[in-house]
Amino acid sequence: MPVAIRHDDLRKRNRAMVISSVRRAGQASRTEIAAVTGLSHSTISSISADLIGEGILQETKDAEPAATRRGRPQVAIELNPEAATVVTIVLLYNLLAGCVVDFAGTAIAGNAGKLTTAELSPEALVCRCVGLVEAMLAQPAVAGRRIDRITFAVQGTTDAARRVMLWSPITPHGHIDLATGIEAAFGVPVTVENDCNMIAVALQSTATARRHHDFIAVLLSHGIGMGLVLDGRPFTGTHTSGGEFGHMVYLPGGALCRCGQRGCIEAYAGNYAIARFARGQSEDELSADDLDIREIAAIGDVARRSEGREREAFRRAGAALGYGLGSLFALIDPAPVTLVGDGAAAFDLIEPAMRAALASTAGGRHADAITFDTEPDEMPLIELGCAMRALTQIDQEVLAAGVPAQAEAVEPA
Amino acid sequence: MPVAIRHDDLRKRNRAMVISSVRRAGQASRTEIAAVTGLSHSTISSISADLIGEGILQETKDAEPAATRRGRPQVAIELNPEAATVVTIVLLYNLLAGCVVDFAGTAIAGNAGKLTTAELSPEALVCRCVGLVEAMLAQPAVAGRRIDRITFAVQGTTDAARRVMLWSPITPHGHIDLATGIEAAFGVPVTVENDCNMIAVALQSTATARRHHDFIAVLLSHGIGMGLVLDGRPFTGTHTSGGEFGHMVYLPGGALCRCGQRGCIEAYAGNYAIARFARGQSEDELSADDLDIREIAAIGDVARRSEGREREAFRRAGAALGYGLGSLFALIDPAPVTLVGDGAAAFDLIEPAMRAALASTAGGRHADAITFDTEPDEMPLIELGCAMRALTQIDQEVLAAGVPAQAEAVEPA
DNA sequence: GCTCATTTTTTCGAGCTTCGAAAAAAAGAA
């Protein structure tokens, strides 16, 4: 099953390693790269000379003298921002936002707009995406740049090949093939990623000691999503984008969930579920999807002031999350958790019940030491993760292979 | 983070590939190996000549003419049974069983015995294991063989390094370091694996099309365990052996579980839970661990004959399993399930409620197509998986590296 | 029984790759 390593792959892999170590470090000298990768100095010298020659890396110009030590000073190497350009598109409920990002990860153009996703046909949706990208490409900052890849981050599940949005709360239509349509329009590879997975990628790229090998990002918003990094790699499901934490079962036969089933975690911890309970609505009732975020904030304010249905709503959300994390921890062991999204702003209301629930599970038995990070604004994370994903793919699939030599120029005789 | 590939690793990896492809196929010609691995014929020729010269592989003697085609006949290559010898030790509640297995995977000696695990101190437990191995090594069939590795399969969780049994239902003692003690006694590497993970390894080694890339093995016995193969690799947790499916939460605050918490799946689907309900005992009550398996069988017989508490007990077990699988499927997507252990003998009693529960979850929405395999006898699977694990480790860690040349013989001058 | 066709396996040289040692380069210290 494991595919053999060809001799030619060796250089390719090691080139990818060098690129990725520079990407992670931002700037790195050849000596540092050698230390990180474990390759010899001579190999790094050879590879980095190639990469600089190909315009993928460059020696840093504004040499910070930094720690002025004795001996020949290190030459910092960095990514050449011109080496490639990617486009990210974030598609959420009633929101479409795009970014043009250079090879070093700097956004050079952006565009965002409201749209009523639920009312658009799949074709119209693709059309809007094309329009968004075209508008960005017309901006002067992008002039003259060739786009190398477009990567989506969408709410909902995607297929394993990351080309199709299988299901999404933003639209009644299933199985929307975003990749093929956009690829046809721009002639570059397109992949479709799950938004929560991109949050996890973003958190990994800004990894602290806390979030290193294994961690969990839970998106608390209208619905509940999750991104998982296990053993240093973003975990995606086996057939789909997976990680549907919000649809693990909390109370069998319980409250009605947007997905049509009952008792999902989301049916207790999603914004709509919190509002539903706070308003005193039936658990069999599904409100409209366009719940105003300010209503949740208002419920939170009431909950902080006095005991009542509002406070109880957050308590129930916390319990659902706590038991869900307990089940998750039973499967994969406890790991640091980052709560992302506007639900994280109500962490104070959620935490006590969540911790109590977690502590009463087998998986969370020793989890009282776990700290929770909160990150109320998810958009920057989704965009960052999406850009990192696109760039990493460029690193490993395109640039690692190297130029196919000038064989082409010679042959036609 | 990803470690670079050294030039020396190349041959090592490709040697491991050749060994593992022969192990998987049982017998394979050089041409077949080349096709499977993707390496060139010349490389395979070179590597297999080395491996045969080192006594790791051998050309098959009793050449089956097989399909008598035109041209030079293929020479089948197989594992040399003498190349290595491993010992497997299965440690379950009141049961200790060992096997000596040759390099080709054939058991050449075995020994099993009852013992009261709950009453033994950690030291006494190690002592019994040492005695078991010594008794096997004294058998004539094993005479003259050097043992290369000892691998445990134990009930309970192990640490990530697979050296310590962190917690087990078979003993009140926690954190029993089996590896260090046994390593000291026999001077060979020892690893400690979780029994359910070994079941998954065994099922993978006998993989059919059905169980290929992703599948789930659920052990239904006194407790509930799980082994998971994701993306072709056995999944183990991040800190521990993980996969504690039985301790995912089914009903928050529900029935008392052996683990001390409430509402775990095991507290409804474990043998003890089924018996507890059938007997009309309180859900707060924990019976002794040594429930006779015949009692469960008897409850099953009653359940099949008439409606009543007995039948309801299995129904409850099925519901707990169904909702648990639904949550699991939400996380990792649906995958084929094999039910293993004596609980699988009651599959007819469990199935309807399990399917109904599964169908009412988001993860199991499209899971009506899923078929369940049953495998009532878990011991052969645990032993097979344990042997495969030990041998695979030998393949990749010891033999792939090759002989360190005769450098040793020359140097002392 | 001999020759030819066919398939498998080995041999051999070419082309890469990585590595270690030594050399070269570039700075501070004296």
Next chain:
DNA sequence: TTCTTTTTTTCGAAGCTCGAAAAAATGAGC
């Protein structure tokens, strides 16, 4: 100005895989 120290490059050696060609081993056909 010379010496030290550190980084980077150069160069030859050794190892690996690959493709082409040769060798080996057998059935088919006459």
